[in-house]
Amino acid sequence: MMRTRAAGRAETGGRPDSGGGRVLIAAGGAVFAAAVGLYLAAIALHPGMTAMLKGFDLRVYLDGGTLARDEPGELYSWHLAGMPGIQFTYPPFAALVFAPLSLVPWRALEVVAVIASTGALLATLWIAFRTLGISDRTRRLGLTLLLTGLVFWVEPVQRALFLGQVELVLMALSTWDVCQPDRRWYKGAGVGIATAIKLVPVVFIAYLLITRRVRAAVVAIVTFFLSVVLGWAVLPGQSDKWWLHGYFWQANKTGFVAFAGNQSLRGLIDRFAGSDAHGQPIWYVVAVIVGLLGLWAAYLLHRSGREFEGFMTVALIGLLDSPISWDHHWVWFAPFLAIPVAYAFRGGYRAVWIAVTGLLVVVLLGWPKLWNAGQGKGVIWLPPASGDKYGDNPAYAEYHWHGLQLLEGNLYVLIGCVMLLFALAAAWRLRQASAMALASGTALASGTAPDSAPAHE
DSSP: OOOOTHHHHHHHTTSOOTTHHHHHHHHHHHHHHHHHHHHHHHHHTSGGGTTTOOOHHHHHHHHHHHHHHHOGGGTTTOOBTTBTTOOOOSOHHHHHHHHHHTTSOHHHHHHHHHHHHHHHHHHHHHHHHHHTTOOOHHHHHHHHHHHHHHHTTBHHHHHHHHHTOSHHHHHHHHHHHHHSOTTOTTTTHHHHHHHHHSSTTHHHHHHHHHTTOHHHHHHHHHHHHHHHHHHHHHOHHHHIIIIISOGGGOGGGGSOTTOTTBOSHHHHHHHHHTSHHHHHHHHHHHHHHHHHHHHHHHHHHHHTTOHHHHHHHHHHHHHHHSSOOBGGGGGGHHHHHHHHHHHHHHOSSHHHHHHHHHHHHHHHBOOTTTTSTTTTOOGGGSSOOOOSOOSOOTTSGGGGOOTHHHHHHTHHHHHHHHHHHHHHHHHHHHHHHHHHHHHHHHHHHHTSOTTSSOOOO
16 A cells, blocks of 8 residues: 655655646546536526525434524424434534524535535545645646546545535544644544434444544533533533433434445444344444454554554544444545545556445445436436335335345445445555564664564564
């Protein structure tokens, strides 16, 4: 795997641009402009933007904010009429964040949400390429625009925009925080805030701890703790229900756990097991194993200077191990793809990395008209799905997939498992290389032949 930070700057930082950066900006700008232009054209072709910008989840956020202001006792008992699976499922602090937003006119907020999400995607990829060692800002901007244009139409990004989700903003906040210099005293605050809004980013606190960035981990924990205190001060009854009565742990509060849109290990295991009751005990064991292996790989990658690769491995753990990882949670595919793009930019197996990037983009694309008009749905939605069901029922469609449907309907989590295997293989290889280098150094220091005293960690 490639070197990052100092190694990357040593390779590119002092070289003149010689026109390469300008070419990248022109190409990236054209791809980005085409992607956004097609999106705006699609909106224009759907009167009232009801097809391309439904904002379903954004409305739930705002309803939660309104309840926090006007009827706090109903925050976790409220649900959409006729749809018991559609509730406000976020911590009390999140409701306080959404409360002032609920005062903004709907149409204006809908547009702002799309602009903010697109800006967050750009920011995430800019930080990704910087951390991956693309130090020349002109070239980094070109690569950022290019990859943003390519991933703008992948299904998780389109679904996040369609639903009015906050995933892209939280992804940018977490990426900025983890990838900023360790010397900054406020490092960790971004992860703490992201965790306070949606709990899954807590995995980044574990990452900061195992990589011995204790001060940043403490800042994250304190920030999160303060959010809990604030939520308890303003919404005491609902905070008690959320934190002390286990509401945060009830995966089925979001609806049918094995629903096709849930691209987590638990969703996959449940679909194969035939029920959540049979799948959940298996998931507990698998989740622990995957979590420990993933953290081990992330630690070794970080220690070897592969900072961004380690960070992405931890993000992958969060997606795989979370009880619920909806399709739009997989917007993390975007910064994942920055890794092969950066490798291709540096040379060495360039054709392979370009092919990997291209194949993933094509497989992940969302198609606004072909598979589900206006919603930008992709391959995972080809098999029959149960829809907005609640509870568990052996008759639901996901329990009866067969053949190619099992691949299509579990595509994201299967790709995630392959990515994790690559991370584990890379970590193991780096561990072996480190052991060999240590053995060689020890042998030279003792005056013996480098290969005469193999070492084992």
